[in-house]
Amino acid sequence: MCAPFHFPLIQIALGALLAWPQQGLHIAFDPELFLALFIPPLLFADGWRIPKREFFALWRPILKLALGLVLVTVIGLGLLIHWLIPSMPPAVAFALAAVVSPTDAVAVSAITRNLGMPAKTMNVLEGESLLNDASGLVALKFAVAATMTGLFSWDDVGKEFLWMAFGGLGVGTALGWCFARGRDVVTRRVGDLAATQMVLMLVLLPFAAYLLGEYFGVSGILAAVAAGITTNFADLRRSEFVAERLQTEGTWAMVESAFNGAVFLLLGLQLPSIIGSTLADAGHGGWRLAGHVLVISVALLLVRWVWLTLVVRQSLRRVHAEGKMAEHPSALLTLATTVAGIRGAVTLAGALSVPLLLPNGSPFPGRDMLIFLATGTIICTLLIGSISLPLLLRRLPPAGEPPDLREERAARVVACRAAIDVLAGGEDKIAPDVHLAPGQFQEVAGRLAQDYRKRIDLLSDGTDAAVTPEAIADAPDAVRQRHLRYVMELELRLRCVRIERDALYRERQSHQINDASLRSIVAELDLSEISLSKRLLVARRAAGLSVPAVDGY
Incomplete structure (x- = not known):
């Protein structure tokens, strides 16, 4: 390669080969237009x-x-x-x-x-x-x-x-x-x-x-x-x-x-x-x-x-x-x-x-x-x-170690802490669309906070694609609650990704990281958000919940 x-x-060689013979490719050239x-x-x-x-x-x-x-x-x-x-x-x-x-x-x-x-x-x-x-x-x-x-x-x-x-x-x-x-x-x-x-x-x-x-x-x-x-x-x-x-x-x-x-x-x-x-x-x-x-x-x-x-x-x-x-x-x-x-x-x-x-x-x-x-x-x-x-x-x-890597590592820590702080603020601070029984929000938020502390892959969890909305609607309350918790978890993950990204932009605006580091980390978060958004749409449909309009992707 x-x-x-x-x-x-x-x-250059390819262009020369195309133009070298008398019968080759010849282009009328306007230098001002070229500039x-x-x-x-x-x-x-x-x-x-x-x-x-x-x-x-x-x-x-x-x-x-x-x-x-x-x-x-x-x-x-x-x-x-x-x-x-x-x-x-x-x-x-x-x-x-x-x-x-x-x-x-x-x-x-x-x-x-x-x-x-x-x-x-x-x-x-x-x-x-x-x-x-x-x-x-x-x-x-x-x-x-x-x-x-x-x-x-x-x-x-x-x-x-x-x-x-x-x-x-x-x-x-x-x-x-x-x-x-x-x-x-x-x-x-x-x-x-x-x-x-x-x-x-x-x-x-x-x-x-x-x-x-x-x-x-x-x-x-x-x-x-x-x-x-x-x-x-x-x-x-x-x-x-x-x-x-x-x-x-x-x-x-x-x-x-x-x-x-x-x-x-x-x-x-x-x-x-x-x-x-x-x-x-x-x-x-x-x-x-x-x-x-x-x-x-x-x-x-x-x-x-x-x-x-x-x-x-x-x-x-x-x-x-x-x-x-x-x-x-x-x-x-x-x-x-x-x-x-x-x-x-x-x-x-x-x-x-x-x-x-x-x-x-x-x-x-x-x-x-x-x-x-x-x-x-x-x-x-x-x-x-x-x-x-x-x-x-x-x-x-x-x-x-390049300074950019140290800064990038520190910026990731700042973003994760921002997400953990919001999760620790409770249900009133997050204001999710799905409301569950008392205590279940803390369970989901606690699991997410633990994920952030361990830096586990945000998209490691999956959902059962074979479960239909009708099956969930007719299922026992425990099963329905489990799927609703999954919807809430995806919502919280999505909110936390956005919180991380906002924290990274604040770090760049305060000159703690440079443009290259910002683009690198934000590209990861953008892909995570798109994937989470798609999964959330599927999960909401499967749970029989309303599906909001999604922009751009």
Whole structure:
């Protein structure tokens, strides 16, 4: 079975095989449409999923990597590329440098899974990837504009960058907030009946944020990122919408996978013609182009290592001294963080979004060379990372138990105690729909509390499917009481699952756990609630009781 980081190479090869013959598949390509179609959902998903607590705790090293390193890379690498390939105009060289500046934390996560990458270092890489995707693409936009117009001014660029950055963040935040408010109004009235419609609106939200940002002349890319972050914060107040949450997780997993795959497949479809025209324009063999790719890739990693060592390492030491980062920023960890600067889908999407033509109708200078070198850099950094990262991580000292696991364990204890406290409050506090003889509630509640104390599987009990409502109605009172107790037990279990989930959301809102831990535990509780709800419906029907309407599932 192929490792996840091999999939991009397979997808590129598949696209190339489809397009290589003269009779192969050829697609008319609109770079502007490509940018609007593929970039917003990918960046929105990054903003929606990134652990916010760690992002704000580690903001100094993240910003130094995502903004400072991008600026240094664009300027330094742009000058190197122009010196290396004199035929490439300076603005196009800077555009290529901007294209290869964003990193891909997803590829790093796939390579380092179960290899001991320190958790906080991975959080820094995720935060860097989120922001440098946006900063790199904004820098690309300026470089392309300079190529198209032939005009460039540092003062104008600085002012325009600030307007685009803060304007894009403002537009995305406002749109995300409006969506969250509108969703609350609808779903508070109809519940999970509108789950599918809300998920569809959420999928369309990044496109709306991007287009609205571009309409107002600000960064649509940053607008999509800000909308994702704002929506995630709003989701922390929506613990009870189980069906919507499950559908959202499944839908976004599919969207991310499909769009990432489509980017690499489309590159494969363009690759044969790009290679042919690049070799023809360059006037020399492929080995020299491969050498250019290697030089650019090594220069990228060298600039990254120098920046980490001289600028970022001090911030990491401060974070470590403050107790926000367990691992010490050693030279070996700095080297591992350097080779973790793998390029991926956003780099490729940026390269493919470069216009085909200048305003005067002539071809965009060096476009095919730019795409070829960007593609080679992705493959080269991917290979370097996949080979060297496992070797480096094995030499790091054992990190011990990850803090996230300790927090998750503590959060589970808090959730169980919240359920036990409610059970101890008696029948008046629970207010079940089924009322039994005195003492029987305490029997059922006591058994559930014991289950929580022992952490027994919530769904271990079963019911007799062969018993019909008519048989129960005609059965002796003791049998009927036993089945009614089972209905009450399922109701109490269902209430306790919801109480656990509410407690977990309170833990996240008070920053006791992070987003990843919350999603992991809540996913378990959501599945338990769905199963319990189904069993409760069957049990109520079997007991001859009324069956309430169930939303979403």
